[in-house]
Amino acid sequence: MNTKIRCFISAPTNINIDFIKNIFTDKPIIITESYNFSPNFSFQDQIIKEISKADFLIAIFRANSNNVFYEIGIAEGLEKQIFIIVDKDTEIPFYLQKHIHVKTVLEDNQLLRLSLLDFFKKIVSQKKFASEEIGKPVEFKLHAPEAKKVSVAGSFNKWDTKSLAAKKDSKGNWTVKTNLKPGKYEYKFFIDGGWNVNAPRAGYYGFIISKKQTPALDNKAFKNFVEKLQSIRQRNSSREFEDLIKDVFNTLDLQIVSNEYSVEGKGADFALWDESLESVIGNPIFVEIKFGNLKTQDIFNTEQQLKRYIEIGEAKAGILLYLDKEGKKFDDTPTLNPFILKFDFEDFLTKLSSHNLKQIFLNKRNSLVHSYK
Secondary structure, three states, rough: OOOOOEEEOOOOOOOHHHHHHHHHOOOOOOEEEEOOOOOOOOOHHHHHHHHHHEEEEEEEEEOHHHHHHHHHHHHHOOOOOOEEEEEEOOOOOOOHOOOEEEEEEEOOHHHHHHHHHHHHHHHHHHHHHHHHHHOOOEEEEEEEEEEEEEEEEHHOOOOOOOOOOOOEOOOOOEEEEOOOOOOOEEEEEEEEEEEOOOOOOOOEEEEEEEEEEEEEEEHHHHHHHHHHHHHHHHHOOOOHHHHHHHHHHHHOOOOOOOOOOOOOOOOOOEEEEEEOOOOOOOOOEEEEEEEEEEOHHHHHHHHHHHHHHHHOOOOOEEEEEEEEEEOOOOOOOOOOOOEEEEEEEEHHHHHHOOOOOHHHHHHHHHHHHHHHH
């Protein structure tokens, strides 16, 4: 499990919690405490926000611990799991005895260490199980300021046009979230009582949620794709170029889905979803392709088109893959807001022979960040 567990520690102001932090030194955990917040925001609001983000709360309980009472109450209201460390000279109130608690000296000792690690292990197991059961959160977004009512229907909800209603913000963006397990899906926006083909991104859209980190291409696959690429250049076949891109991503276990049913000119060529990219740029990612005797203006126009798709769609980033028939290459500097990567496809294949997709995105993103310093 790659996702870190979040823990909030509630303690009196005069208690040093380093002994707790030391217990979790080698664990995938993010620890927040109530005394390292920004003075620029409401203390109460920050407490509530951090506890709501936490997977569990550790409370150090002793006499006159008013702030601990308050924070335990918030955690109870948010239905968080709670582990209470009780000072040996303090009696825990009966209404808190329902929570797991250990009465001990407030210092690092073997009993406390074993109890906390066992509690942590259960939290990890429960979170992993919950993630597998409910899937990953997916956000659908549509820019349709004139629409009165928008919903999302797809293969994941049996094309029910009522069960997933979107909400509209002040800028005319409609959004709705749901959880989906790893798999291949199609969906469509249902606008004002019908499948409005004139609205942006009103066609069918497919995407994939991938379970594992995308591997790099092995040497055999790389050579095979390069040979096909040279043949495509000779035959000047844009359709074969599109099929080759599909084959490459399928080999990487992404199985990207083309926008074959979309209204002409209203959607990106592909959409993909890769769990390994969630912490890097988010999901989904739109992919736009360009083939032929290309000019700088062609690349610019395609990039601008991809930007529009990202802005009116639910994508977090985009990839522009191009192949010039004569082998010309263009500026591949990535853009920010939205984040778009540009690749000559032959160079992209070369990168995939030694790096997985996540590494490529990280390297490009870092180079962009450093160029702005």
